[in-house]
Amino acid sequence: MNYTPDPYERALVARCLTPESPAEQRTAQRELFERYKRAMFSTVWRIVTDYDLANDALQDGFVEVFRHLADFRGTSSLGAWVKTIMVRQALRIVRFEARFETIRADLHDQPVSVPDHLLGEQLEAAIRALPAGCRTIFLLAEVEGYAHREIAQMLTVAEGTVKSQVSYARKLLKQKLHELA
Numbered sequence: 299m300n301y302t303p304d305p306y307e308r309a310l311v312a313r314c315l316t317p318e319s320p321a322e323q324r325t326a327q328r329e330l331f332e333r334y335k336r337a338m339f340s341t342v343w344r345i346v347t348d349y350d351l352a353n354d355a356l357q358d359g360f361v362e363v364f365r366h367l368a369d370f371r372g373t374s375s376l377g378a379w380v381k382t383i384m385v386r387q388a389l390r391i392v393r394f395e396a397r398f399e400t401i402r403a404d405l406h407d408q409p410v411s412v413p414d415h416l417l418g419e420q421l422e423a424a425i426r427a428l429p430a431g432c433r434t435i436f437l438l439a440e441v442e443g444y445a446h447r448e449i450a451q452m453l454t455v456a457e458g459t460v461k462s463q464v465s466y467a468r469k470l471l472k473q474k475l476h477e478l479a
Contacts (some may be wrong), residue, residue, distance in 0.1 A: 301372075301373060301374055301375065303372040304375065304376070307372075307375065307376040308372060310326055310329060310330055310333075310376070311330075311367060311370055311372075311376065313325075313326035313329075314326040314327050314330055314364070314367055315367060315368055327364060330363075330376075331360055334376075334377060334380050335356065335360075337377070337381075338356055338359065338360075338380060338381065338384045339352060339353075339356050341381060341384050341385060341388070341442065342355040342356055342359065342384050342385075342387065342388040344425070344437050344441060345385065345388035345389065345391075345392060345433075345434055345437055345438070346388050346391050346392060347426045347430075347433070351391050352388075354391070355384065355387045355388045355390075355391055356384070356387075358387050359380075359383050359384040359386075359387035359388075362383050362387060363380050363383050366383070381442075385438065385442065385444075385452070386452065389434070389452055389453065392430060392431075392434045393453075420478055421475075424471055424474040424475060424478070425437070425471065427474060428467050428470055428471065429470075431463060432463040432464075432466045432467040432470070433467060434453075435449055435453070435460055435463040435464055435467065436463070436464055436467035436468070436471070438452070439460070439464050440464070446460045446461055446464070
């Protein structure tokens with residue numbers, strides 16, 4: 299699929315990279331931050347599940363965004379590029395905390411059915427209650443839409459580990475949702 303660059307995004311990036319006008323550069327950087335901060339906070343918070351750590355990841359992620367903005371080539375949306383940086387930043391934090399549980403290879407993916415009366419907050423709480431390792435992988439696969447191979451590369455684990463962690467997360471989530479029903 300071919301991506302058509304957004305002229306507004308291109309202009310915003312160009313303004314962020316204008317060293318001859320520091321005031322305009324700061325204004326553009328603030329605009330970029332304001333445009334993406336909520337969505338990116340949501341992404342990193344789901345991964346790290348700690349408010350303070352999510353704020354740290356967001357701040358460090360935007361430092362990386364501005365440090366590498368000249369490398370943005372426009373082959374995807376600016377938001378997708380920023381999100382990739384944010385996910386990587388959140389994963390750096392999770393790597394220090396997460397333990398991936400060994401799961402039997404004979405487990406199969408089971409779809410998770412959500413009760414009709416379940417509130418979004420209850421679903422979020424059930425996901426946050428998952429063990430850190432499988433929660434991270436589950437969120438990357440099921441919420442953020444990364445392929446198992448991409449997740450394996452990001453986390454430097456085997457693709458089979460990713461598949462088993464997604465399966466394990468689904469199983470636990472199914473149990474938690476059944477308890478709420």
